[in-house]
Amino acid sequence: MADIFTSLLVLTKPILKKGATIAWENRNHLKVFFKTKYGKYKNKDIRFSMSGLYKIQIPDTNKYLLVLNRRIENQLQPIGGAYKRYGDDSLFNKWGYKPDNSRNGLNVDEKSFSDLRFTVKGKNAVDVLNWFEAGGERETEPRREFREELLDTGILDPQIFQHFNHKHIRRYSKNLSWSDYFSCYEILTFDVFELLPNEEQKKALIDLTKQENDLSQGYAIVSCDDIEQLRLMSRDKQLARIGQHTKLLINKDF
Template identity: 40%
Template sequence: MVVKTILAVCGKTAGQVIVKKATEALIDKFNLFYTYGLSNFTKIRNQDVRFSISYLIRIKIPGTSKFLLVRGHRIKDQLQPVGGVYKKYNSFSEFRKWGYKEDCPHKGIKTDDISKDDLRFRVKGKYALDVVKWFESERDRECSWDREFEEELIESNILDDKIFRKKRFEKVSKIMKFLNYSTYHQCYEVLIYDIIEFLPTEEQEVALKGFLGRARNSGDELMLVDINEIERLIVSENEEQIAKIGEHTKYLINEK
């Protein structure tokens, strides 16, 4: 009844936006309450909890159902969206209080000069909600999305610097996965993804469409994939698999 009233008063499109935002706010509050309960009143309180907080840039080829993906830096045999882990600034002092540890050096994810200050780390479970609140405050952390776009597409000469010098982005949604147990990392995790839409100019649209005629081969650093391939997480040519797609890529097409 409430939803119908909102749609009637505001109009269908505006009403749907309001309902979507209100629903997201309720989900966020539930997730925070859930995180507080688990991280303070269970064994997780004194265990290390792994955080990975990143953004995924949705680059859709205008007028098609295809998306631009790139080869992963850490997992070389998979395609994934442009994007990466946010960075913190100023060696934020609260991290020391929270019992900060670098992420999984024994699994080959040791911090180096490139990954220094990445928001991929571990803290004690009782501080999990404090970390989430800090991230949401946008204090002492990266809040723009140009860096990974530049590193993955411009500096690698995939896109023309002159054409893509000016970039516009829009944050469209946020995915939060709270305190699920990771068998691989042997700990509980909090995963946060901001889904960011790249908004091309007319000239940039033409440049992106130029990739449509490009042949797809195993080992390509860039590939255009169709929405149904993202749903299956497999890229095929002539009934032969030529690439796999990272699981988190589904968040580009499904915001749940």
């Protein structure tokens, strides 16, 4: 009996060792790993959207600077958006990726080309997540979006905000949730960065609050309560919706 047990141990040891290695390599995404490698999601299309956002709080207040979404009419949201990837397509082609289009996501245009918004089969989902965490061949912070949405538009003074500091405060992931809008399962990842303004930049942000919100300017100053309710109100009238992911700025999930 002992000989049989020893033989089984010898035979299964490489398998167990390989299994332990795989589990360790994918330890940050074990639940997703088993669901997508062996579960019902293996051959399903999984849509990814991987973004960086800015928390820009008006100094000494519970108010925040948001901008209008250029794709979704009358929706306010944090500054930021999908990261862009660099390098060649070989790895993504290996995963059989499909970029977003008007049918399975948001259509791709000149500004959104190479955004990290795409679809792969579930069996490749953890490979994508591990690639993302490694941080190679992609943007790792949303400074480009800050420049495009706030400086190029004139909302903030490019001279005052030419250089700025920030810190990464959280990463939020929503894994394998069903999207009625896109009719597929999604994995959403958001990095939230907090702007750390100097004294001159603080004054510029405070000055924005001295004007009444005018959405034609492309931005609004909203309160914590506005974000909780996901709408900007004025005199009992709704001026705009607020995107659900904005709740990440006030340490809430969605």
